[in-house]
Amino acid sequence: MLEEALEHLVKGIVDHDDDVVVQHKDGRRGEMLEVRVHPDDLGRVIGRSGRTASALRTVVGALASGRNVRVDIVDTDQVR
Amino acid sequence: MTQDTDQTEQVEHGENGSAEPAAADSQQSSDSSTGLDREGEIAADFLETLLDIADLDGDIDVDVDGDRAAVAIVDSEEGRVPRRLVGQDGKVLEALQELTRLAVQAETGERSRLMLDVAGHRAARREELTRIAADAAAAAKDTGERQSLEPMSAFERKVVHDAVLAAGLGSESEGVEPRRYVVVLPQQ
Numbered sequence: 001m002l003e004e005a006l007e008h009l010v011k012g013i014v015d016h017d018d019d020v021v022v023q024h025k026d027g028r029r030g031e032m033l034e035v036r037v038h039p040d041d042l043g044r045v046i047g048r049s050g051r052t053a054s055a056l057r058t059v060v061g062a063l064a065s066g067r068n069v070r071v072d073i074v075d076t077d078q079v080r
Numbered sequence: 081m082t083q084d085t086d087q088t089e090q091v092e093h094g095e096n097g098s099a100e101p102a103a104a105d106s107q108q109s110s111d112s113s114t115g116l117d118r119e120g121e122i123a124a125d126f127l128e129t130l131l132d133i134a135d136l137d138g139d140i141d142v143d144v145d146g147d148r149a150a151v152a153i154v155d156s157e158e159g160r161v162p163r164r165l166v167g168q169d170g171k172v173l174e175a176l177q178e179l180t181r182l183a184v185q186a187e188t189g190e191r192s193r194l195m196l197d198v199a200g201h202r203a204a205r206r207e208e209l210t211r212i213a214a215d216a217a218a219a220a221k222d223t224g225e226r227q228s229l230e231p232m233s234a235f236e237r238k239v240v241h242d243a244v245l246a247a248g249l250g251s252e253s254e255g256v257e258p259r260r261y262v263v264v265l266p267q268q
Contacts (some may be wrong), residue, residue, distance in 0.1 A: 012183035048136035062164045
């Protein structure tokens with residue numbers, strides 16, 4: 001549910017919604033949602049001073065109801 | 081449905097002088113309110129889908145308040161809106177509002193100033209602020225001294241400024257965000 005909700009939120013605010021991919025990962029450091037977007041949309045998803053990224057984390061935190069879920073916005077230039 | 085809205089948009093830009101006003105269902109609606117209605121619709125779709133995905137109860141109310149679209153997630157017959165969508169000090173509500181504005185902007189291409197409320201939180205806070213403002217105004221009148229209030233968000237300060245003005249006094253904001261606060265001024 002969480003990755004679907006995050007995907008919906010991100011798709012709503014980007015230009016290239018077909019390029020939005022959210023992956024759920026269970027790591028040693030807990031749950032993580034990795035967000036990938038079109039490079040042109042990266043600025044939008046992060047926002048001025050990280051404001052939008054922070055809003056996404058806040059809402060995901062509320063939906064996760066207590067579970068600690070990290071949200072990682074992947075800069076695709078850095079990852080293969 | 082979407083086509084109607086698109087037509088209205090074009091009429092707004094004055095490109096199509098011969099366009100008939102669509103089926104006169106809202107004859108009085110001005111250009112700006114049609115824009116605001118559309119903002120509300122986009123926001124409602126965005127939030128409705130979010131509630132569906134997260135399997136949360138709640139209905140969406142859409143209205144226009146002055147020059148802004150006003151959207152509210154309210155308790156539905158099936159159940160109450162989970163209060164975690166408000167969060168501590170309305171933090172989650174602010175985040176949801178921010179994302180909803182961005183979603184509207186992505187569709188319309190224009191900045192949105194829409195206000196979101198969840199479970200009446202903002203309405204209740206507004207009442208509380210109005211009471212705080214009235215108390216401070218009374219104290220300023222009684223003592224003849226400036227009354228400094230707690231730090232508040234820009235929206236909250238606006239509510240206080242308006243309420244102080246209604247009480248017949250003036251006020252100003254001092255300090256730097258996020259610790260900016262209202263000072264109620266005694267009559268000169």
